[in-house]
Amino acid sequence: GAVVSQHPSWVICKSGTSVKIECRSLDFQATTMFWYRQFPKQSLMLMATSNEGSKATYEQGVEKDKFLINHASLTLSTLTVTSAHPEDSSFYICSARNDRPPYEQYFGPGTRLTVT
Amino acid sequence: LAKTTQPISMDSYEGQEVNITCSHNNIATNDYITWYQQFPSQGPRFIIQGYKTKVTNEVASLFIPADRKSSTLSLPRVSLSDTAVYYCLVGGTTSGTYKYIFGTGTRLKVLA
Numbered sequence: 502g503a504v505v506s507q508h509p510s511w512v513i514c515k516s517g518t519s520v521k522i523e524c525r526s527l528d529f530q531a532t533t534m535f536w537y538r539q540f541p542k543q544s545l546m547l548m549a550t551s552n553e554g555s556k557a558t559y560e561q562g563v564e565k566d567k568f569l570i571n572h573a574s575l576t577l578s579t580l581t582v583t584s585a586h587p588e589d590s591s592f593y594i595c596s597a598r599n600d601r602p603p604y605e606q607y608f609g610p611g612t613r614l615t616v617t
Numbered sequence: 618l619a620k621t622t623q624p625i626s627m628d629s630y631e632g633q634e635v636n637i638t639c640s641h642n643n644i645a646t647n648d649y650i651t652w653y654q655q656f657p658s659q660g661p662r663f664i665i666q667g668y669k670t671k672v673t674n675e676v677a678s679l680f681i682p683a684d685r686k687s688s689t690l691s692l693p694r695v696s697l698s699d700t701a702v703y704y705c706l707v708g709g710t711t712s713g714t715y716k717y718i719f720g721t722g723t724r725l726k727v728l729a
Contacts, residue, residue, distance in 0.1 A: 537719075545704075547716060547717070603666060608653070608661045613658065
């Protein structure tokens, strides 16, 4: 099946610093990728839709200046958490939507972010 | 966006068949139905996708009635390793809107 990778798989950073998370579709092209956040024992919450070559679309309540998204190619999207704070600690998951029908979405393994 | 409703949790025993039903009353014409499995601290794993009638692959079957307002994921002969959260998602290319909104999912616990 299709593979989506994320890097890093986990990261610990100090409060006030920025962290970049990469999401790659390894064997298919994805014009559209999505970023989710998941807190323990809760469902995934969509943060933003990332489109190659254009600005990301953020869900209500998600600060676009804090969560910077760049989708520079058909296989790579990045999420940068700027000026991270402990409340940003969470499990971040990306997904990539296959450009070909029936447009399945495949998810990455997730990135555990801990802000100290 | 089509909202989905699933049972919050289910218990089953090893070797049994498990059926998880999802309702999506306002599914759009172009929407597909997709099921994912998620283990703790992992990303959701694609299980199966369908549009209508029945779809079967090596791990599951998906039954979709003619009105498409619900769907049932069938897992044959579950094992302990099938203990996970299962999500039903609906989405397609209707008006370019194809983002997935996750519901609560169904927490399946398989008992020995």
